[in-house]
Amino acid sequence: MPLYLNDEQTMLRDTTKEFVAEHAPVSHLRSLRDADDPTGFSRDLWKQFAEMGFTGILVGEDHGGMGLGHVEAGVVLEEIGRNLSPSPFLATAVAAVEALKGSAQANAWLPRIVAGDTVAALAIDEGPKHRSSIAMKAERAGNGFRLSGTKQFVAHGHVADLLIVAARTSGRADDEGGVTMFAVPRDAAGLSATPERLTDASLAARLTFDGVMVDADAVIGEVDAGRDPLNRLLRAGRTGAAAELIGVGGGAMDMTIGYLKQRKQFGVPIGGFQALQHRAAHLYSEMEVARAAVLKAQQLLDAGSDAADEAVSVAKAMSGMATTLSVQEAVQMHGGIGMTDEYDVGFYMKRARVLAEMFGDIGFHADRLARNAGY
Numbered sequence: 001m002p003l004y005l006n007d008e009q010t011m012l013r014d015t016t017k018e019f020v021a022e023h024a025p026v027s028h029l030r031s032l033r034d035a036d037d038p039t040g041f042s043r044d045l046w047k048q049f050a051e052m053g054f055t056g057i058l059v060g061e062d063h064g065g066m067g068l069g070h071v072e073a074g075v076v077l078e079e080i081g082r083n084l085s086p087s088p089f090l091a092t093a094v095a096a097v098e099a100l101k102g103s104a105q106a107n108a109w110l111p112r113i114v115a116g117d118t119v120a121a122l123a124i125d126e127g128p129k130h131r132s133s134i135a136m137k138a139e140r141a142g143n144g145f146r147l148s149g150t151k152q153f154v155a156h157g158h159v160a161d162l163l164i165v166a167a168r169t170s171g172r173a174d175d176e177g178g179v180t181m182f183a184v185p186r187d188a189a190g191l192s193a194t195p196e197r198l199t200d201a202s203l204a205a206r207l208t209f210d211g212v213m214v215d216a217d218a219v220i221g222e223v224d225a226g227r228d229p230l231n232r233l234l235r236a237g238r239t240g241a242a243a244e245l246i247g248v249g250g251g252a253m254d255m256t257i258g259y260l261k262q263r264k265q266f267g268v269p270i271g272g273f274q275a276l277q278h279r280a281a282h283l284y285s286e287m288e289v290a291r292a293a294v295l296k297a298q299q300l301l302d303a304g305s306d307a308a309d310e311a312v313s314v315a316k317a318m319s320g321m322a323t324t325l326s327v328q329e330a331v332q333m334h335g336g337i338g339m340t341d342e343y344d345v346g347f348y349m350k351r352a353r354v355l356a357e358m359f360g361d362i363g364f365h366a367d368r369l370a371r372n373a374g375y
Contacts, residue, residue, distance in 0.1 A: 081247020
């Protein structure tokens with residue numbers, strides 16, 4: 001598979017780039033932050049995403065979607081990252097859609113996601129770091145289940161219409177089996193959310209499930225066999241987060257290169273200084289290698305390859321490293337202005353930090369790759 005976009009994907013990239021830059025630039029994020037917006041994103045913008053067809057990229061045509069793949073979803077996510085656009089696209093139109101595919105809930109929720117009428121949140125993590133252990137209980141009660149426990153770092157969890165929840169129906173917290181996935185409406189009795197502002201000004205919630213009752217139809221997949229939809233969700237989310245990270249790193253790099261061309265010292269642009277040229281060339285190389293790793297992971301996911309899981313971890317780790325380098329170099333090469341809130345560089349650094357933690361950080365995926373290789 002060639003590591004470049006085909007003609008149709010390039011057209012999608014050009015369309016997305018123009019749309020996001022016009023309707024959701026960095027200034028949009030700044031205005032939401034300065035207004036202390038309680039939602040964390042614009043519902044009107046989400047509807048516009050739907051009108052453009054973005055929300056249905058991964059949804060099959062039988063549910064009103066476009067039936068495209070992770071490469072196309074990554075094209076949209078990269079532009080979201082480049083513009084730091086606050087959006088539930090990653091959680092809703094990518095991760096949640098993958099979890100719902102082929103489930104009994106698909107008919108109810110996928111058309112609503114395509115229409116931009118539904119925002120989904122992922123209630124997966126329970127501790128301060130992304131881990132595979134799941135302790136939240138789902139006990140049989142009547143014709144359904146009673147959910148009890150807490151979840152953390154649930155992006156948009158306080159305003160989402162749908163929660164994709166991982167809970168334990170048997171076994172211990174660290175067991176691979178015994179996990180069941182549920183589709184839980186946000187207005188379920190006994191469910192409470194405490195939103196908290198993250199470092200990048202986005203909002204994530206701590207969710208408490210105090211005996212939340214759901215019927216058997218809420219189960220995604222099979223009881224005790226939830227690892228399959230959960231792993232689909234995680235692979236999609238990790239690859240999507242990697243694509244968005246590439247956009248964040250690319251946006252920061254573009255700002256830096258532009259500054260090197262404009263800022264003058266001793267009467268010449270500082271981009272003419274060899275030391276800065278070397279650093280800029282190194283940054284460009286690292287970003288291109290990471291972008292290739294992300295595209296390979298997307299292609300393998302679309303092909304249903306057995307090698308996709310490993311490629312996803314490589315992509316998430318490499319995009320995290322390259323984007324961290326990009327935002328750090330942006331601050332360094334901008335000098336003092338790069339540290340000010342009036343300039344956009346800091347927004348890129350903060351978003352990169354949050355995305356790097358989402359679905360597992362660099363260390364998590366490096367360790368995962370090492371363990372899978374037998375180390």
